[in-house]
Amino acid sequence: MDFNDYACDPTIYDEMFQSDGIPWEHSRELHDTLLHMPAASLASTQEEVSRSFLQEGISFMVYGDDEAEERIIPVDCIPRILTGAEWRVLEAGLSQRLRALNHFLNDVYNQARIIRDGVVPEDMVKGCPQYRLEMEGYTPPQGAWVAICGTDLVRTHDGYFVLEDNLRVPSGVSYMIATRRAAKAGFRRLYRSSRVREVEHYGQLLLTVLRELAPEGVPEPAIALLTPGIYNAAFYEHVFLAQELGAELVEGRDLLTQDGFVYMRTTEGLRRVDIIYRRVDDVFLDPLVFHPDSVLGVPGLLDVCQRGNVTLVNTPGSGVADDKSIYAFVPDIVRYYLGEEPVLSNVETYLCRRPQDLEYTLDNLDKLVVKRVGESGGYGMLMGPHATPSEREEYAKQMRADPSDFISQPVLPFSRSPCLVGEGMEPRHVDLRPFVLQGREPRITPGAFCRVALRRGGLVVNSSQGGGCKDIWVLED
Template identity: 45%
Template sequence: MRCQRLCHNLQQSVLLKAVLFDTYDPEQFYDEYFSAPGRPRPDMESIVQWLQQLSAGDLVQANARAEEVLAQLGATFTFDGEPRVLPFDVIPRVISATEWQRLSAGLKQRVAALNLFCADVYGKQQIINDGKIPRAVVESAERFLPDCIGMQPRNGVWCHVSGIDLICDRNGTWHVLEDNLRVPSGIAYVIKNREALTRVLPPPQSIGIEPIAHYPQQLRSTLLNLASDSSTAPNIAVLTPGPIESAYFEHAFLAEQMGVALVEPQDLVIADDSLHRRTPTGLQRIEILYRRRNADFFEPLDFGTRHASGLAAIIELCQQGRLIVANAFGTGVADDKVIYAYVPEMIRYYLGEDPLLPNVPTYLCWREQDRQYVLEHLDQLVIKPAGGEGGKGLLIGPHASSAGREEFAQLIKAQPRAYIAQPTIYLSRIPTAVNRTLEGRHVDLRPYVLHRGEDIYVHPGGLTRVALKKGSLVVNSTQGGGSKDTWVLSNS
C-alpha cells in the first residue's frame, strides 16, 4: 500500500513552481539531458516533461523507497564484510534507439576481434609473428596463461560473456574505457534496478523502453549452445566463492534464473576424468562451468596429487574437451590495459575494418617516448595499473597531491610495463538527486555482450555507474559509486 500511495502521489504532484530542473545547471560538461540550462536535448524532452511532475520531496521519497525495494529483493553487494544495497538514483540514463544501434555494432565488432585475439595468442600467434603486437607485451601480461596454448574451446568461443566499459566525453563522443573478459559482474543489479524503479516510479507507457529481464535466458541459451550433443541438455553449474564474495547475490540470482546448480569449491571433485559436484544422492557430472572468479581462484583447489594445482587440473580437462569453462581460461590476457591499447589494431588485423568505437588515447609507459611524456605531465593524466581492476590503484593527476604524483613517478620508473596513462576525461553527466535538489554527476556504462559462435548478442543498455561524490570521476561501487537504470528507447 505504501508503494501504491507513493506512486499515486508522484503521478499526481504536478507543480507549476519550483519544478525540478529550474535551477539545474549542466555547467561546462557534456550533460546527457540538457544542451544548456533549461534546454533539453531532443530525445530527452518527453523524459524531462515526465520528471517535471515530481517535486523535490517526491524525488527524495522515491530514492529512499527504491533502496528499500532493492533491499527486499536482496540486491546487495558485500563491502568490508557487510552486505549493502548498491546506492541507486531514480533519474534514469536514456539512450536513443539510433544511438544504441551504433553502440551495439561497435560492441559486437570489438568482442569479435577480442575473441579472435584470444584464439590466436593461444594458437598460431599470427598477430605476434606479423609484428602487430610485441611478443613481450603479450607474454608479460599478468593474466597470460601459457598452459592454455593449444586449447580450442568449443565453437571457437573464448569470451562467452563480456562487459565492455564505455564512457561519453565532453564532446558527446563514446569511447571504450576498458574490456572485462574474465568475470564481468553487475548484470543482476541492472535487472533489479529496473524492477525497483518500475515499482516506485513507473514510466509512462508512452515512453517505449527495451525490456531487460530476459538476460538470464539469453545467458542460458549461450551456455547451452556449447553442448556437444544437442539431443540432451548438458549439466551446467555456476561456480561461486560463496557468500564472502562481493557479488554473491548475482551468482545466486543467475543460477536460480537459469535453473542450474550453484556450486562452491568444496562441492567439486574430479572423478573418471571429468568434473563432478557432490550432491546428497552422489556425484553429478558438470559439463559446463560458468566461473565467477579469476583463474587464480582455482590454484589452491585439491583434485589429487596427479596435478600441480587445481588450475592445472581444470585446464587439463578443458584441453581434453571433457569440460567447458565460461569464460575460457586465458581470456584475462585481454583485460590487461596495455593489451587494451592494441585492440583497434586487432580489429583492423582480424576483421579488416576500422574500429566503430575508439579507445581512449593511451600512453604505454614501457615505451621510452611515452614514459617521458607521462612523467612530465603527471598533473594532467590518469595513471592506471595495467592489471588493475575496481578503480583501485589509480592516480588522477589533476586531483592528486605533489607527493602522490612523485610516488607514481617512482613506480613508473621502476616498473614501466605495469602502468599506462590516459588524458583526464571528464565523463558525461546525468542529473542526480542530491538531498532535495538535482546536480550533475559523472557516469560510465557497462553493456553486456554474449558470444555464441554463430552470432553475438548485446543486451539492451547495461549498468550505468554514477560517481555520487561531487566532482569525482571514479564510479566503482567500492569507491563510493552508485548506479542508475539504463533505458534504451525502442524504435516503435
C-alpha cells in the same frame, strides 16, 4: 521538481540537456515528468527505489581491515535515456570488438599470427600476467574464449569511448536488472509511454549462449555457476544468476574430477557437470596448475577442460585480451582480424614501457590518469588532477621503478546525468557497462549497468569506491 540550480557545464556532455540548457529530444518526456513532480513525490520515489534494494538484499561485500560488511549499492531513481539509434551504434561496436578479441585469443594461444605479423609485440602478450601458457593449443567450443563480456564505456562531446573490456569475470548485470525493476515501478506511466526496450530476458539469453558452448556430444548439458563463496563482493549476483539459469551454485569444494570429467556432490551421489560459468579468477581455478594453495578451485579442472569434457566460461587465459597494455592495440586487432574500421573508439593510451610515453606521462602527471596494468576495480589508480603533489611524486617513484606496470590516459570529461541529491537535482558523472554474450553469435541485451560517481565532481564510479548506479532506458525507434 525544478532544475533551476542544476549546473550545466558546456565542456561536459549532459545526458539530459543540450549545451543551451534545452533537454535533448529523447529526454524531453522524462524532463517534463520530473518538472511536474512535486519534490516530495520524487523524494518518495527515490525512497521506494532505495528501500526495494534494501528489502531484496541487493548487496555487495566490502572488506575493511578486520571484517567484511554487507552493503547495499546506492541507487539513483532517475533513469538515463539512450535512443535506439545510439544503441545500434553501440551494439555494432561492442559486437565487433568482442568478435575481434575472441579471434585474437584463439590466435595467440594457437598460431600466433598476429605476433608473427608484428601487429602486437610478443613480449607484451606472453609476458602479460594474464597469459596462461597452460592454455596453448586449446580452442573452446565455437571459438568463444569470452562468452560473457562487460565493456566499460563513457560518453563525451566527441562520442563514446571504450574504457575497458572486462573479459574475465565481469559483474554488474544483476544490478542492471534490479535497477530496471525499481525504476519501472517508480515511473510507471512514463515507462509505459516511453517504449523502453526490456532487459529482463538476459537470463534466457545467457542460458542459450551457455548451452551453445556445451562440450561436443552433450545435447542436454548440466550447468553450474562456480562462486568463490559468500564473502565474494558479487555473491548476490552469483545467486541471482544461478536462479535465472536454473543452475546449481557451486563452490570448489562441491566439485571433484574423476576419470576425465567434473562431478558435483549431490544428495543422490556424484552428478556430471558439463558447463561451468565460473566467477572465480583464473589463478584460483585449479590448485594443480595455478595457485597451489587455492581452496576455491578444483584439482584437475583444467585437465578436464583441455580434454573438452567441460567448458569453462570464460576460458582461463582470456584476461590477456583485457590487459591494460593490450587495450591500446584493440583498434589494430579489430582491423587485423575483421578487416574493418573499429566502430567504437579507444581512449588515447600511453604505455609507460615505451620511454617516450613514460617521459610524457611523468611530465604531465597532473593532467593524466595513471593506472596499474594488473589492477582493476578502481584500485591502485592515480587521478592526476585531483592528487596532491606528494601523491604524484610517490606515484612517479613507483613508475620509474617498474614502467611496464603502468599506462596513462588523459582524464576524459565524461558525461553527467541528473541525479537526486538531497532535495535537489545535481549532475553526476556516469559510465555504462553493457553486457555482450557470444555463443554461436554475439547477443546483446539493450541496457547496461550504469555506474554513477556519487561524489560531486568525482570521476570514480566503482561500487567498491563509493559509486552508485542508475537505470538506463534504451528506447524503441
